[in-house]
Every structure is written in C-alpha cells, then in structure tokens.
Amino acid sequence: LALSPDGKRVxxxxxxxxxxxxxxxxxKKELFALRGHTNAVHVIAFxxxxxxxxxxxxxxxxxxWDAATGKEAGxxxxxxxxx
Numbered sequence: 001l002a003l004s005p006d007g008k009r010v011x012x013x014x015x016x017x018x019x020x021x022x023x024x025x026x027x028k029k030e031l032f033a034l035r036g037h038t039n040a041v042h043v044i045a046f047x048x049x050x051x052x053x054x055x056x057x058x059x060x061x062x063x064x065w066d067a068a069t070g071k072e073a074g075x076x077x078x079x080x081x082x083x
Contacts, residue, residue, distance in 0.1 A: 002044040002053070004067070011053055013041035020044055020055050022070060032070035036063055 001012045009031070011022045020034040020041045034041075039058035046053055052073060053065040062076035 002046055004046045005048060005050045009046075009050075009067070011044045011046070013044060013055070013057075018057070018059075020053070022053070022067070034063075034065050034070055034072075036072050036075075037061065 001010060003010050008025055009022055010025055011020055011034070013020045017035065018037045018039055018041060020037075022031045022034065023029065024031050034053065034055060037055065037057045037059050041055050041057040043056040044053065046067060051067055053067050054062060055065065056062045060079045062079070064073040064076065065071065066073050
C-alpha cells in the first residue's frame with residue numbers, strides 16, 4: 001500500500017490481473033486501476049508532490065503513472081531481478 005502525500009488517495013496491489021488499484025479515501029471509491037505489469041506488483045510509491053505513482057514488480061520493471069489519470073507515463077527499464 002501507498003498513501004498519497006495529501007492523504008486523500010491510497011494505492012494498493014494484490015488485485016487480479018497484476019494491477020494496482022487507486023482509491024479516493026474521501027469518496028470511498030476506486031478511481032482507476034494501473035494496468036501494465038505482466039506479473040505481480042510488489043512495490044508502490046507516490047512521488048513527494050503526489051503527481052506520479054511508481055510501481056515495481058515481479059516482471060522486473062519499474063513503471064511511472066500519472067496519479068491524476070492513471071495513464072502510464074513510462075517504464076524505467078527491465079531489471080535483472082524482481083523489483
């Protein structure tokens with residue numbers, strides 16, 4: 001799990017399909033799913049300004065996401081082991 005710096009959103013993994021789900025805590029609803037990893041998501045973090053989310057997983061990739069839209073902003077390469 002990762003909590004946004006403003007405390008209004010939370011992101012969590014463990015959902016089916018290797019996605020990371022982002023929730024609005026005030027509205028108590030799911031905002032979107034971050035889909036792109038081909039295996040389980042192991043780590044999640046918001047950037048200090050809350051504008052992006054970084055995920056890493058068993059597919060050996062790190063991915064950046066726009067925290068407002070859920071759109072993938074880029075992949076930070078493939079690593080030799082699980083992230």
